[in-house]
Structure formats: structure tokens, C-alpha cells
Amino acid sequence: MDLLLDALLAFAAAGLGSLGGLGGAILLVPALVITGMSASEAAPLGLITVAAASISAGPRQLGERAVNHRLGVTTELVASSGAVLGAIVSGLMSDSFLTYLLAGVAVLAALAGARRKGLRNPPDPDCDDSDIGERVGTLAGAYPLQGQVVPYTPVRMRPGLVLMSAAGFIAGTAGASGGFIKTPATTEVMGVPMKVAAATTTFTVGVTASAALIVYAFQGRIDVETASLVVVGSLLGGQTGAALQSRLPPTVIRRLLSVLLLVVAVVLVVRA
């Protein structure tokens, strides 16, 4: 029964994670702890959920041409460097300071997303299907939205990458994937459309989770029997979240993301 509950929680966390590009560990780990699991056991399961949701959401997001791999790998390089540094210095920071820092970042990101009205990146009638895709050698691209084509070029890369590095650092210290910082940073700072940001972050958090899971595997902290059903729940959740993402308009996803971020902030403060 506990295994089924874990799988159901993983389904919900993966679904919400891939819908908003949050990752999902930030939602699942507190939920598992509430059900009685220790935080050290829950952390690897949270990251398994992130990686599995990233994999299962991939086909739909790739089919919709919403993932910008060049942007994803670039931001992930900075985030992973921050994560390695964060993992090394994690012992030097107090848990409560880090938790309140995370909660504060989540609230700021929620407010930034909620304040904005309308579409920042509207479709361009001069674009056609041949314009859809990434541009070789650059971070720019175009993606389809309701039968039209939306071109975009990431802006403010320096502050954006600083935030990605901070997201990675926080991921390294807190054992989350950092998606709840990456997606708002990609939309609000870099000016990337919401769907592209969420799909690209869903891709990158899978890489972050894999890197951290290798570490956990070395430490013998992965309980494969529990993890197997969590994998199933996460795969189904990831597909469901990606399907919802393709049906909902970007403004609705952005508002939903703001609500989820506020929930994350409350959960973090309660945990602290």
C-alpha cells in the first residue's frame, strides 16, 4: 500500500513538474516526508521522479518543437557547475537559511510570473512552418502556437545565466532539481516563451537529476524496490503533464506555475 501511495504521489509530482517545468522533486520530497519517509530516502526518489518525467514528457514536447536544446545545454552547463560547487559547500550552510532562501526565491518567481499580463512573444504572421526550430550557432528559435509561428531570441543572457548558476547551486545544496527557479528565470529574465521555457527546463532538469542520482548511487542511497513503482508513476505523470501543457494556453500555465511556486514556498517554510 505504501508503494502504491509513493507511486501516486510520484504521478502527481511528475505531472505538475512537467506541466510547469518545475522538475517535481520540490513537491514530491516534502510529500514523501509527510507520509513518514526519511528525507534522505525521499531525496533520491524525488530526483528519480524528475528524470523519469523528463524522459516521458520528451516525445510530446519534441513533437511540438517546444524544446530548445541549444539553450537547454547552455543553461545546464552553468547550472551543473553551480550544482557541483553547491554539493561541495553544502556542509557549510545552515539548512534553515537555505530553506528560507528557497522559499523567498519561489515567492519572487511566483510574483514575477503573476504580475505579467498577456503574451510577451506573439505569433509572427510573416513566419511559416519552415521557420520553426532552433537556429544553428545561436540560442534563438521559433515554435508553433495554435497554428501560428512564434519567433524568439533569448535576451539578458548574463543575468539569466547567473540565476541558472544560482539554481544549480541551490540544487546542489538542497537536493532538488532547481526547475522552479530555472523556468521563471528563462521566461521572466531571458524573455523566452513560457512553453519553450517549460519544455526546455523539463529536458535540463533530467540531466541535473541524472548527475545527482549517480552520486546517490555511489552512496548506496537508492532503494530500487521502492524506486521501481515511483518510476512507473513518474513516467505516467510526465506524459500527463506534457499532454496538459500542449492543451493549455501559455497564460494559464504561467498562472498555474505562480500558484505552484507559492505552494512550494509554503511547503518549504512549513518544513523549516
Place this chain on the structure above:
Amino acid sequence: MSDRSPIPSGTVSTIRGHYQAPGLTWITRVMMIAGVLGAVLPGRAGIAVATAAVVAVIATPLLRVAWLIFRWTQEHDRRFILTGVALLAVVGLGAALSALGVGS
């Protein structure tokens, strides 16, 4: 707030997920079956299948980056080949440091 981005210049990448998407779909199905069997099968067989599911979950995102590096090589996109290789190197470095017990 609404300011339309100009149409980006440059060549449109040929990466359209034609190989990645079916590959990920196939892996998802295999992992789902392995996950269920891992929970249902008793003893060593169950643990072996569950371990395979977890290993696949961990390896797939990194293989995806490796695939992108290969595709960018075909597109002669040196800047992102280097970025991808550097990303895998950082992931490897993080794993190596952890294996050595640094920071734990």
C-alpha cells in the same frame, strides 16, 4: 506587455526529434514494464529488473545530451559541441568528486 521578436536569422537546425522522440517513447515503455515487473516479481529477479529500470532512468538524459553532441557535429555547430562536451565533463566531475567523498 507584448513586443514581437524579429524572425531569427541563421540556418534552421535539422534536429526535429525524429530519432529522439521515438527513442524516448520506446525507452519509456520498456521502463514502465520494468518498473511494474520490478515491483511484482519476487526475490533477485525483481531487484534485477527494478535496478535495470532505475539505471535506464539515470542514463537516458545523459545519453540524450550525447546524441545532441553527435547531431551538432553533423551540423558543424562547434560552439554547442563544446558546450555539450563541457556539460558531460562537469557531470562526470561532480560524480567523481562525490565518489571520492568530497563535500560529504
